[in-house]
Amino acid sequence: MTADRDTIYDDLGIPSVINATGTKTRIGGTLVREEALEAMNRAAEAFVRISDLQAAASERIAAVTGAESGYVTNGASSALTLAAAACIAGDDLGVMARLPDTDGIPSEIVMPRTHRNGYDHALRAAGADIVDVGGNDYHLGTGSENTQPWQIADAITEETIAVAYMEKPFTQPPLPKVVEIAHEHDVPVIVDAAAELPPTENLSKYVDQGVDLVAFSGGKAIRGPQSSGILAGREDLITSVARQHLDMHAAEPVYEPPEDLVDVATLPGVPLQGIGRSMKVGKEELAGLIAALDAFVEQDDEAVLAEWHGRAERIAADLEGVDGLDAELENAGKTDAVTTVAVTVDETRSPVDAGELVLALRRENPRVFVGADDVHRSQFTINPRCLPDDEVDYVIERIAAQVDTE
Known part of the structure; x- marks a missing residue:
């Protein structure tokens, strides 16, 4: 996946969004069935x-x-x-x-x-x-x-x-x-x-x-x-x-x-x-x-939740390999909640803090939205439910680019 996407928002001259934060109204909720x-x-x-x-x-x-x-x-x-x-x-x-x-x-x-x-x-x-x-x-x-x-x-x-x-x-x-x-x-x-x-x-x-x-x-x-x-x-x-x-x-x-x-x-x-x-x-x-x-x-709840859980595991594993970041799963093991990835920014190793990283992602084109509720704790989250597999690598690449000191 690259940033070259053909959406109606591009036609309107505004950035589209890659949704790694879940069903948030501010970025359109979800994709309609x-x-x-x-x-x-x-x-x-x-x-x-x-x-x-x-x-x-x-x-x-x-x-x-x-x-x-x-x-x-x-x-x-x-x-x-x-x-x-x-x-x-x-x-x-x-x-x-x-x-x-x-x-x-x-x-x-x-x-x-x-x-x-x-x-x-x-x-x-x-x-x-x-x-x-x-x-x-x-x-x-x-x-x-x-x-x-x-x-x-x-x-x-x-x-x-x-x-x-x-x-x-x-x-x-x-x-x-x-x-x-x-x-x-x-x-x-x-x-x-x-x-x-x-x-x-x-x-x-x-x-x-x-x-x-x-x-x-x-x-x-x-x-x-x-x-x-x-x-x-x-x-x-x-x-x-x-x-x-x-x-x-x-x-x-x-x-x-x-x-x-x-x-x-x-x-x-x-x-x-x-x-x-x-x-x-x-x-x-x-x-x-x-x-x-x-x-x-x-729909089969167990199948849907298992798919999201597998995607979260993949994201967490990939981000663990990024210097300056630590990733772990939240809500893992629950059948009644979406497994999310909590990413902690180690500010002793990262050139940016969590707030700066999240804001930089949102300023890109397409914008990349991750969860920002815990930036005050040097942490952001990734929710897999609105993030298809073909966009996962792009999100990881853009996050890694923000903390790359080379």
């Missing part, structure tokens, strides 16, 4: 009522997640915004019309402090106020948990509309315990599982644990359109999502969306354009996500 691309092209050839397509998608999402209902969103972030909006408004059209104004309306979401991150802005965008609980006790080395279950229970009041949970292998308290506490107080649980695939079984894991709404990215492991997401959960909450997301610009006598998705019989009138209007999903994205999801649930 052929099945999804074909479905998107076919969807572009004809018109369809979007609510009918959402209803069809809802059935498929429910089938693979075990949830009562499902919905296709404009990415996992909008799934969280719509989840919060549904928990705030329920079936109240007046509240829906006011969002994100929640003055005088219960709108608090309880969330363990260590689950807080930049992505929780999606919850606040609906008008929710996040109530932090717990601390950062792991960092103190006292042996205490970051958040005690009783702290979640203690924070739930009449103003609480949901408990939010960021799903990661290290998050505490255990999700089933959080669900138990929330449901004892008749409060739903929203789970952000945007990047928690594979394995495929995680599609149903959170519903099986009793959560009320769970969000997944459609443009990461599922390899659907980058701008797609999935929300699965309770039928009444998904109904609220549909009422706040679908195009409602219709005369009442002819307003007839799919009954199993919106249920007009329970409405006092036609909902106004809701908070989800700016997050609309096109027919192409809907069709593409359905096709990608069908293909994803049929």
Whole structure:
């Protein structure tokens, strides 16, 4: 492989990217499946009522997640915004019309402090106020948990509309315990599982644990359109999502969306354009996500993870031979996580530090993106999932060139 690649981005006069960092939105997420691309092209050839397509998608999402209902969103972030909006408004059209104004309306979401991150802005965008609980006790080395279950229970009041949970292998308290506490107080649980695939079984894991709404990215492991997401959960909450997301610009006598998705019989009138209007999903994205999801649930997780693991082993072995670098595998041996390569830059032997190396790679043409979360620890990572075999040698060559002192 060389830097001579023929992509549409070259035609546009901008560098393309060699992706050695994984399914990051900032560099396009993932490569869309052929099945999804074909479905998107076919969807572009004809018109369809979007609510009918959402209803069809809802059935498929429910089938693979075990949830009562499902919905296709404009990415996992909008799934969280719509989840919060549904928990705030329920079936109240007046509240829906006011969002994100929640003055005088219960709108608090309880969330363990260590689950807080930049992505929780999606919850606040609906008008929710996040109530932090717990601390950062792991960092103190006292042996205490970051958040005690009783702290979640203690924070739930009449103003609480949901408990939010960021799903990661290290998050505490255990999700089933959080669900138990929330449901004892008749409060739903929203789970952000945007990047928690594979394995495929995680599609149903959170519903099986009793959560009320769970969000997944459609443009990461599922390899659907980058701008797609999935929300699965309770039928009444998904109904609220549909009422706040679908195009409602219709005369009442002819307003007839799919009954199993919106249920007009329970409405006092036609909902106004809701908070989800700016997050609309096109027919192409809907069709593409359905096709990608069908293909994803049929894939052999073990074979895919084994392929990525083998590629990571090859990368680590090759980089171990580069003076100034030390490489080791992370998450090796796990079947539910992608094996990545952690590369440490020995600044006593390398002419550049980790930050300088990563930045230099990103300035090349094509740009080479490696993981930069740990550059402050003199370390970067290589994720094999979006790096095909024919690009591995090029990435290793470009990394080695940055530390070559000769």
